[in-house]
Amino acid sequence: MDLTSKPQHVLDIASLSSEEIKSFLELGETLKEILKRPIPKVPTLRGRLIVLLFYEPSTRTRFSFDRAAKALSADTLTFSAKGSSIEKGESLLDTVKNLKAIGAELVVIRHPMEGAPHFIAKNANIPVVNAGDGTHEHPTQALLDLLTVKERLGDFTGLKVAILGDIKHSRVAKSDILAFQKMGAKVYVSGPAYLLPTPLEEEYFRIYPGGFKICYDPKEAIRDADIVIALRVQRERHGKPLIPSFTEYQTFFGLTFKELELIKEGALLMHPGPINWGVELSPEVEQYPFQVILDQVENGVAIRMAILLKLLTGGKTYEVTH
């Protein structure tokens, strides 16, 4: 494994090779140990300035990046659209150029527009990490999902992953569909038919033969699955509600213990959060012994440390671990 190669950006899973994904996972596993120390902090990125540019509300992802940066002793500037010059009409590119002039060395960006991270990566000459762009991708979420699975199940080869919910508007789903396939798993998706990829779009998600399937029947997707990922029913991304009612959704697409009987013994239940309890997940499944929802959050910090470290130093871990 070449841990010294230095990727410039993490923009999407689509542009990462399986080798690159593996090296992020390995580094993430190593760095996770730091978070368990009595003083969970190393000086590796001391004095480096990371900007967290959040054009959309976020709790988990923003705090996770902030924690990751601070565990590596980097300084962070957190920037949210409200109360900044964006409200005065400053363009994204100008904002980034200014932050760079202030001393930022890396930008973590969440933006409602697809391709916004790619746009600044191309035009601002600064390393960029995509923390979620519109309905496109959320690559760091997929990487932390992979890390969580790797910890629990070891290997990805031949695993069946079921993703349930609004696939069409979910950037998490899009990154996960690609990431799990790239690691050798097969991905089945289900949800309300009009929130699934259209036949025209399906071709893109099918990156390996037999690796991707759209199921109209959610039971087909979850039967014998090794991993079930429930997605949040997104309300803010649709102009108008696309779900007839929460009761309807819960009845036909929500997960209860009854559905979990179909999955493999020991299969993992995941959710990227925030959860609408009682809609996509019935409250009882919090008790399911193999739900790893908070593990995901914990691994998010480790994987983001790996990403920041790799982009800013090329991933030289020696000084970190010893």
Added chain:
Amino acid sequence: MKLLIKKGRIIDPSQGIDQIGDLLVEEGIIKGIADDIPSDQYTKVFWAKEKWVLPGLVDIHVHLRDPGQEWKEDIETGTRAALYGGVLRVACMPNTVPPNDTPEITSYILKKVEEKGYVKVYPIGCITQGQKGEELTEFGRLKEAGVVAVSDDGKWVAHSEVMKRALLYAKQFNLAVISHCEDPTLSQGGQINEGFFSAKLGLKGIPWSAEVAAVVRDLLLAKETGQPVHLAHLSCKEVFPFLRWAKEEDIPFTAETCPHYFCLTEKEVDEYNTLAKVNPPLRREEDVLAIKEALKEGLIQVIASDHAPHSVLEKEVEFSLASPGMIGLQTLLPLSLTLVKEGWLNPLKLTECLITNPAKVINVEPPSLKPGKKAELIVFDPNKTYVLGPDVIQSKSKNTPFLNKELQGITVLAVIGEKVWEFNQPV
């Protein structure tokens, strides 16, 4: 002054001729065509061997952005780009700021053309006031001011009864009706073709059904009213069975496409390339093929550029914020040449699509090389290859996916009456 264009391939769709010969222009009037016309010391001779001699092109889908968006283009630069592209007549779309929905705006355009324009300009007026799709504009007064056609341009008139009224009223004033066929209830918010790349980039897709649904509605209204509808810039293969049906039913219609729909596919938008963002969107290989077949079959009769200048302010931004459209006046003929090179159309058929057919759509007599006509012609070198650098582009805006790409074919001479332009050739 006498101008003798010697040994060119003279192609004139108005007379159905395609022959090698000499063409003489005297005092801005075509004197004649013959195998060999002798010159004298008072004659300027232009050597046109292995070049095409054509009537000027007629491009009925052009955005000049004047009034209101002169930082993108104005009447002077837009008509200069047309001239360099061999387009000697343009019809300009009404989505200016304010839109061309009153005779005053039409008069402003025509006055500025008189002062600053290089080529003939036919203004197109709005169908509805403010392009809002609700109340009709003053077709009669617009016609008197100089409008040749009406269109709400980028906005399909979604209210079917308003469109029906427009067709009937346009018939009364002999105005062409041009429809941008895209059903907004299917295309709203869409950025690119729905399919592989909308999945890859996460952008909202525009399905082909948005175009086909709109086309079919317009054909039904054309049938009911007897007024032809001109279907602008068709982009997808699923529309052609319906055009075939319309022909069988004798429904009056004409159909148009643009070079980007038969030269490019949706692949161009990969990596969020805003230069390839256009409405309707670039589609698949199979659509490109179907459009070429439709041109050959005669289902599409018109090729227009949909010249849509946008500055870096509208293009070097996040994809969803970028304005759709690309410039096309100077690439219209070079790109259309593909159809000849690949054997879909012979040069005469191609020039019908670029000269006589578009003129017919807007009810004007096409430019012609017949003796006695005003000289309105170009000489085009179909073999010249060059790079379309920003310095070659005459528009104020340089927004084209062909920027810095190699092109084949360029206009080398343009003649309008007694005015003659010989263009410096790029390398």
